[in-house]
Amino acid sequence: MLLSLVLHTYSxxxxxxxxxxxxxxPTYVLAWGAWRLLSALLPARFYREVDDRLYTIYQSMVLFxxxxxxxxxxxxxxxxxxxxxxxxxxxxxxxxxxxxxADMLAIRQNALGHVRxxxxxxLKWLPLYGWYFSQHGGVYVKRSAKFNEKEMREKxxxxxxxxxxxxxxxxxxxTRYNPEIPKVIADSQSFAEKxxxxxxxxxxxxxxxxxxxxxxxxxxxxxxxxxxxxxxxxTVDHKGQRKLAPSMTEFLCKECPRVHIFIDxxxxxxxxxxxxxxxxxxxxxxxxxxxxxIEFYDAKDSKRRNKFPEKSVHSKLxxxxxxxxxxxxxGLTASMLLTESGRKLYVKTWIYGTLLGCLWVSIxx
Numbered sequence: 001m002l003l004s005l006v007l008h009t010y011s012x013x014x015x016x017x018x019x020x021x022x023x024x025x026p027t028y029v030l031a032w033g034a035w036r037l038l039s040a041l042l043p044a045r046f047y048r049e050v051d052d053r054l055y056t057i058y059q060s061m062v063l064f065x066x067x068x069x070x071x072x073x074x075x076x077x078x079x080x081x082x083x084x085x086x087x088x089x090x091x092x093x094x095x096x097x098x099x100x101x102a103d104m105l106a107i108r109q110n111a112l113g114h115v116r117x118x119x120x121x122x123l124k125w126l127p128l129y130g131w132y133f134s135q136h137g138g139v140y141v142k143r144s145a146k147f148n149e150k151e152m153r154e155k156x157x158x159x160x161x162x163x164x165x166x167x168x169x170x171x172x173x174x175t176r177y178n179p180e181i182p183k184v185i186a187d188s189q190s191f192a193e194k195x196x197x198x199x200x201x202x203x204x205x206x207x208x209x210x211x212x213x214x215x216x217x218x219x220x221x222x223x224x225x226x227x228x229x230x231x232x233x234x235t236v237d238h239k240g241q242r243k244l245a246p247s248m249t250e251f252l253c254k255e256c257p258r259v260h261i262f263i264d265x266x267x268x269x270x271x272x273x274x275x276x277x278x279x280x281x282x283x284x285x286x287x288x289x290x291x292x293x294i295e296f297y298d299a300k301d302s303k304r305r306n307k308f309p310e311k312s313v314h315s316k317l318x319x320x321x322x323x324x325x326x327x328x329x330x331g332l333t334a335s336m337l338l339t340e341s342g343r344k345l346y347v348k349t350w351i352y353g354t355l356l357g358c359l360w361v362s363i364x365x
Contacts, residue, residue: 013253014253057328060107068319084110086166091171095176095232097246116159128354137155224265227265228264
């Protein structure tokens with residue numbers, strides 16, 4: 001019985017973070033909505049600057065749980081600049097925590113508020129979040145033949161016109177690499193073979209459309225492209241086979257001791273402009289990722305496993321970067337819930353905010 005209680009308590013480690021992150025969402029949306037109305041008569045740059053600051057507050061709170069609460073060690077390899085830049089962030093994709101990794105790097109450049117995502121179209125229906133991500137500069141895209149290039153270009157041009165700082169996150173694989181779904185991996189490898197491309201083991205064959213549209217549209221606006229490779233330690237079983245990367249719940253339960261992040265900063269001049277050549281370039285970048293991950297997971301020398309073959313830095317995030325945001329948003333939410341009128345407003349925000357958000361994203365891209 002005692003063992004059962006211990007196991008239950010351990011599995012509940014994610015409840016507090018989830019409750020706080022979800023529970024403060026209405027408070028955040030109300031604060032953002034109030035600013036959206038107040039800034040309607042002001043130049044667009046004023047709205048954008050405060051929106052970025054608000055986003056920084058919320059995501060800093062999120063990072064309190066994913067870094068400080070979990071105690072995960074963040075190991076960084078490569079050339080992450082210290083200064084803010086307008087960039088496209090390209091990464092391998094294996095779990096929902098991958099979204100948080102972009103935040104981990106951005107906050108270390110004081111650019112957390114600049115993070116925008118290229119997201120799967122279905123995510124726009126998320127309560128409150130789906131609507132807000134679109135407002136913050138996120139781009140929702142459909143796969144394959146349904147991909148709307150014109151829509152994406154228009155959204156990015158609008159962001160450039162407003163002089164929006166850009167830390168645009170793209171996962172070119174289009175879906176997660178999941179070793180428990182071998183058919184997806186096999187189909188990806190078959191496609192590569194059919195197209196005369198190198199067959200990849202630890203990543204899927206990347207799709208070029210969103211990457212090409214983003215780079216082509218913003219080539220005069222960007223400073224660089226960050227090619228990011230992520231590996232989660234502890235994702236190999238006793239037989240040496242790769243396991244599923246941690247979910248957000250597992251990560252918050254402290255089941256990932258270290259996350260390894262390799263960054264390669266690429267100048268725009270080194271990227272071909274034509275889509276067919278960029279496709280080849282992108283695949284070559286994923287070949288490099290694959291070699292890094294083969295070294296990480298499969299190196300014959302056990303001393304070379306669970307790390308990338310470059311000099312690394314263990315980067316610890318200070319509580320000063322995250323705790324104030326947690327106390328601020330948590331305090332505001334608690335204050336609202338202490339009164340009857342506040343509780344009513346809180347519930348109405350969830351209900352009507354979700355309905356209005358779904359209506360908005362169904363009308364606007």
